[in-house]
Amino acid sequence: MRFATLGNIKPLRPRFLGQPLLAVFLLSAVLAGCATVPSNDTPAYQNYVERDDPLEPMNRYFFEINRGLDELVLKPAAAAYNAALPDPVQNSIRAFLNNLRTPVILTNDLLQGVGDRAYMTLSRFMVNTTIGLLGVFDVASEIGLEYHDEDFGQTLAVAGMKSGPYLMIPLLGPSNPRDLLGYVVDFAFDPLTFLAPSNARLGRTAVDTVDSRNRNRDVIKALQEGSVDFYSTVRDASRQNREHEIRNERTTPDQTSPGVILDLDVKP
Numbered sequence: 001m002r003f004a005t006l007g008n009i010k011p012l013r014p015r016f017l018g019q020p021l022l023a024v025f026l027l028s029a030v031l032a033g034c035a036t037v038p039s040n041d042t043p044a045y046q047n048y049v050e051r052d053d054p055l056e057p058m059n060r061y062f063f064e065i066n067r068g069l070d071e072l073v074l075k076p077a078a079a080a081y082n083a084a085l086p087d088p089v090q091n092s093i094r095a096f097l098n099n100l101r102t103p104v105i106l107t108n109d110l111l112q113g114v115g116d117r118a119y120m121t122l123s124r125f126m127v128n129t130t131i132g133l134l135g136v137f138d139v140a141s142e143i144g145l146e147y148h149d150e151d152f153g154q155t156l157a158v159a160g161m162k163s164g165p166y167l168m169i170p171l172l173g174p175s176n177p178r179d180l181l182g183y184v185v186d187f188a189f190d191p192l193t194f195l196a197p198s199n200a201r202l203g204r205t206a207v208d209t210v211d212s213r214n215r216n217r218d219v220i221k222a223l224q225e226g227s228v229d230f231y232s233t234v235r236d237a238s239r240q241n242r243e244h245e246i247r248n249e250r251t252t253p254d255q256t257s258p259g260v261i262l263d264l265d266v267k268p
Helices: 016-034 043-053 056-082 087-100 102-111 115-130 152-158 175-188 197-216 217-226 230-246
Strands: 166-168 171-174
Touching: 016 043, 043 175, 056 166, 056 197, 056 230, 087 102, 087 115, 102 115, 102 152, 102 175, 115 217, 152 175, 152 230, 166 175, 171 230, 197 217, 217 230
Parallel strands: none
Antiparallel strands: 166 171
């Protein structure tokens, strides 16, 4: 989670929910197929197509659950994190977390056939892991090796797969069937899935989420205060951001996802 404008909003991708996410994906696909579609050539149908949100009542319900979790847990945790740690320490934490994600990013660079970005990802990893002391310092960015993010949801989009209907997932935030499937595949390509104990993976996800929520606090506040319908604003902003990501139009090392309420970000 990192920011400055609505373009920095992106879905969070926890890396310890692989199998549960697959179940959610399958259930969501079934429910979407059962949703009632208005008759063609009616204003209601046109609105339905533009929203592409056939499960809106359920999505709004989960959105309010996520907002409640954010207010009760994530927002206070992010505030404490920001008060306790100076900016240089927070930046080192973010650099370290981004470095850990290299295998997933590199795999998707290669799957998309973008050799220059794959070279950049590998070069960043080598520089930051050695000179940057295991990624604690983002030396690579200082010498012109800029950070970017990739995930399998983006890879599927590049291959031509449609996103499917909008989904609001408990604890995850905005998504769609294509990206949920992508999360499961990324989970499998993450070395920590198999090499690290479950508490280490959980700890990484917790720190990642809190850090991202802290970095996006101004974006979230602006969205809340400027929205007549917060749910619709988040839905539209997250979709727009996702399209930017798929076209490789933006991603910086200090950008990530705002948390379980919006879970809008620039990274999993």
